[in-house]
Amino acid sequence: xxxxxxxxxxxxxxxxxxxxxxxxxxxxxxxxxxxxxxxxxxxxxxxxxxxxxxxxxxxxxxxxxxxxxxxxxxxxxxxxxxxxxxxxxxxxxxxxxxxxxxxxxxxxxxxxxxxxxxxxxxxxxxxxxxxxxxxxxxxxxxxxxxxxxxxxxxxxxxxxxxxxxxxxxxxxxxxxxxxxxxxxxxxxxxxxxxxxxxxxxxxxxxxxxxxxxxxxxxxxxxxxxxxxxxxxx
Amino acid sequence: xxxxxxxxxxxxxxxxxxxxxxxxxxxxxxxxxxxxxxxxxxxxxxxxxxxxxxxxxxxxxxxxxxxxxxxxxxxxxxxxxxxxxxxxxxxxxxxxxxxxxxxxxxxxxxxxxxxxxxxxxxxxxxxxxxxxxxxxxxxxxxxxxxxxxxxxxxxxxxxxxxxxxxxxxxxxxxxxxxxxxxxxxxxxxxxxxxxxxxxxxxxxxxxxxxxxxxxxxxxxxxxxxxxxxxxxxxxxxxxxxxxxxxxxxxxxxxxxxxxxxxxxxxxxxxxxxxxxxxxxxxxxxxxxxxxxxx
Ligand SMILES: Nc1ncnc2c1ncn2[C@@H]1O[C@H](COP(=O)(O)OP(=O)(O)O)[C@@H](O)[C@H]1O
Ligand SMILES: [Mg+2]
Numbered sequence: 421x422x423x424x425x426x427x428x429x430x431x432x433x434x435x436x437x438x439x440x441x442x443x444x445x446x447x448x449x450x451x452x453x454x455x456x457x458x459x460x461x462x463x464x465x466x467x468x469x470x471x472x473x474x475x476x477x478x479x480x481x482x483x484x485x486x487x488x489x490x491x492x493x494x495x496x497x498x499x500x501x502x503x504x505x506x507x508x509x510x511x512x513x514x515x516x517x518x519x520x521x522x523x524x525x526x527x528x529x530x531x532x533x534x535x536x537x538x539x540x541x542x543x544x545x546x547x548x549x550x551x552x553x554x555x556x557x558x559x560x561x562x563x564x565x566x567x568x569x570x571x572x573x574x575x576x577x578x579x580x581x582x583x584x585x586x587x588x589x590x591x592x593x594x595x596x597x598x599x600x601x602x603x604x605x606x607x608x609x610x611x612x613x614x615x616x617x618x619x620x621x622x623x624x625x626x627x628x629x630x631x632x633x634x635x636x637x638x639x640x641x642x643x644x645x646x647x648x649x650x651x652x653x
Numbered sequence: 654x655x656x657x658x659x660x661x662x663x664x665x666x667x668x669x670x671x672x673x674x675x676x677x678x679x680x681x682x683x684x685x686x687x688x689x690x691x692x693x694x695x696x697x698x699x700x701x702x703x704x705x706x707x708x709x710x711x712x713x714x715x716x717x718x719x720x721x722x723x724x725x726x727x728x729x730x731x732x733x734x735x736x737x738x739x740x741x742x743x744x745x746x747x748x749x750x751x752x753x754x755x756x757x758x759x760x761x762x763x764x765x766x767x768x769x770x771x772x773x774x775x776x777x778x779x780x781x782x783x784x785x786x787x788x789x790x791x792x793x794x795x796x797x798x799x800x801x802x803x804x805x806x807x808x809x810x811x812x813x814x815x816x817x818x819x820x821x822x823x824x825x826x827x828x829x830x831x832x833x834x835x836x837x838x839x840x841x842x843x844x845x846x847x848x849x850x851x852x853x854x855x856x857x858x859x860x861x862x863x864x865x866x867x868x869x870x871x872x873x874x875x876x877x878x879x880x881x882x883x884x885x886x887x888x889x890x891x892x893x894x895x896x897x898x899x900x901x902x903x904x905x906x907x908x909x910x911x912x913x914x915x916x917x918x919x920x921x922x923x924x925x926x927x928x929x930x931x932x933x934x935x936x937x938x939x940x941x942x943x944x945x946x947x
Contacts, residue, residue, distance in 0.1 A: 470835050494838030506833040508826045519826050522819065523838035566837060 421446045421481060421605055422467070422498075422574055428475035429459075429466045435474065436462045438629045444574065449596070449606045451637060453613035453650055454626035460609045461503050463626070464578045467607075468500045469493045480574070495523045497573030501563040501580060503609075509552035513543055516551050516562055520569025528571060536565040539595055557588035564595065575599065578609045593619060613650040617641045625650065659790030664912040665905065666788075670797040670866065672904020673804035674700070677859035678881025679888065679896035680811065681852035687828035687891050688848035691740060691751045695759040697878030698766075699856025701871065702728045704864035705766060706857075708775040717780070725857040731762070732853025736846050759874060766871035779865040796865045803862045807855055808897055814851075815893075824848060828891075876920070883923035887930045889937025898938065902926070 422444040429437040436459045444450045454460055465471035467478060469490035478485050480496060488496065499520075508516050517536060521529035537544035540561040546554060551562055560580055567575060577596070581589040589612075597619055600606060610616035617623050620637035625646055633646055640646050681696045706724030711717055739758045743751060780799050785792035815821040827834040827844045835841055859877075860869065867873075884903050888895025907922045930938060 468836055470832060489840075490835045491838040491840045494836070500836050502833065502836055506830050506836070508829040508833060510829050511822065511825060515822055515826075518819065519822055519834075519837050519839075522823060570838065 422607070423479040424463075424467070424476070425479070426476035427463070427466065427473065427478065429462050429471060430474045431462075436629050437466070437474075439476070440626070440629070440631055441476075442624050442631065442634070444605060444607050446573075446605050447600070447603055448621045449600050449608055449619055451613075451616040451620035451623035452607060452609045452626060453611070453616055453623060453640075454632075455650070456611060457628075458626040459629040460611075460626055461578055462629075464500060464502070464576050464607075464609055467493075467576060468498060491523065494570055494572075497570075498576065499567040499570040499572035499574070500576035501560075501567040501578065503578040503582065505556075505559040505563040507551040507554070507559050507562050507566070510550055512548055513551055513554070513562055514547040516566050517543070517547075517569050520566035521571075524569070524571060526571070529569065532569050532571060536568055539568075539598065540565055557584050557591070560584060560588070560592060561595075564592070568599075573605060575604055575606045576609075577606060579611060580608070581610065581612050581615065589615065613646075614641065655790055660912065662789050662791035664908045666791060666793045666797060668905035668908030669901060670794075670800050670904070671863075671907065672901035673801045674859050674863045674867075674877070674900075675880045675884045675904050676897045676900025677804050677807060677855050678877050679884035679900045680808065680893060681855050682881055682885040683891055683893050683896040684811075684824075684848050684852045684855075686885070688824055689740065689845050690748060691755065692748070692882070692890075693735075693849075693852065694752065694755045694878050694882070695735060695762055695874070696852065696856055696881055697874030697876065698759050698762040699728050699732060699853045699874070700860035700863070700877045701766065701869055701874040702731055702762070703857025703860030704777070704869035704873075705770045705775065705860075705871065707861050708777055708864065708869065709770060711777065717777070721861045724861065725854055728853045728857035728860075729850045732849040733846055735853075736849035740845070740849070741842065759878065763872050763874065770871055772871060774868045774870045775864070776868045777861075777865045794866065796862075800859075800862045800866065803858060807858060808893075811851070811855070811893070820847075880923050883927050886927050887937055889939040892937065892939040895937055895939030 424440060424442045427437055427440040428435060440463060452460055462471060466473055469488060473486055480498060485493060517533055542558055543561055543565055551559065554562060564580060580592050593615060596606060608616050617637040617640050623637050623640045624631050625633040633640060633643060678696055678700060682693060685691055685693045703724050706727050707721045710720035710723055735758055739754050743754055779796040781795040785794055815825055823839045824844055827839060827841055831841055880903060884899035885896050887902060888899030903923050903926055906926060907919050910922045911919045
């Protein structure tokens, strides 16, 4: 579904991603792990088109999308829940979700809304509240829900467990597994590598802007170097 | 006693009339500031273009309603051009640089207006005649009702647009978090252009409505921009409700100040208001939006 070949990305003159290649097939959960500052968020931003691409090629469903602007990538079916949640603070929970369906023209927003409220019942409870009044975990659910409102083919999740209490992390992970069960394709970025690799079909380890290891989730979980560097074992 | 009351009412009417115009200019500031962080000092020139455009079009024999409509559309085009050729190319520039750009644009607009129009003061006939309406011993001009009523309609229309349409919500979303707005598929460039276009339209309508009362000239925008800016600051920059209240407040303070103290310092009232309010409430009466961007 998604193919990234030899991707370069930079902030000004500082190159952050060097020759990154990866692939996500339909129906997979692919985990992208790596330490803080490795370039995971930069990669996600580049995939969504909010960060310019310096070199290489991004192909989505067979078409090169390098030149497609961010808003049209959402129309193509790439939707992201960004790092740090980035909810629309002063807007209500429901408005945040409805804006997730901003580019949808299939009239399915209402049905998606109901489904997201089933996935995260607390959002239904708080639907009239301003998003900035939610707890961190609830904002994370809102960010994921908002991304789902676009009815994406590929869901990009950047650090959905960041800063959450363990019980909330479990809730988010359960939701991700549920989504996969429904056929969603997911690229999951996590610093919390063990959790991510445990539910992933395949994974990549990003080290200072380069792919250092790749393989199935189980392979990476068992890899001595990966265990040493990222799993604290 | 009745005389005192009548004088008070008279001053209040005139304060509310000019305050309504300040409120509209402040709303224009607010809309653009929210969507783009730009404080657009060309906002007052939109008022001038709306008024002057209508004056010259009616002079050319076009009926007033049509002339006003054309002038408003023309002002919107100026607003869009301002965004496209002055603001958009400077994307990412510092707030101070962007303010400088809008001040430059304002000077440029005045220069062009001097050539396209002229350097004289102009007026329009009042829409519903000049017979004052007596209320409680005071009188109000029918045109004042047009100004206040028109401002009310615009405020309600803007509120309905922002709160009850998806496109309006997209403007609010862009103001709240531009990165997230892009990630949900909002074309932020279009939203910013929309903010400039709508602000220009609001300014132009204010210009059409107020010209029969205050007269207009190619350089009148500066005064409106300063008063509208003061109103927006007093209310809390970025807060639409604050813009409206701030505008009315400054209009009223000017009128009462001129009536009870002296009209010599009328134009200083706005600045005293800014200083006083910001000294005690640095974020304005209604709390402006904190400038945070990702
Ligand atoms: N907006 C930015 N401007 C300049 N450098 C940045 C910016 N965002 C991130 N970086 C740098 O890019 C590198 C990768 O950051 P990031 O993609 O956020 O990593 P990760 O998500 O893996 O923690 C880091 O060295 C970081 O300092
Ligand atoms: Mg990151």
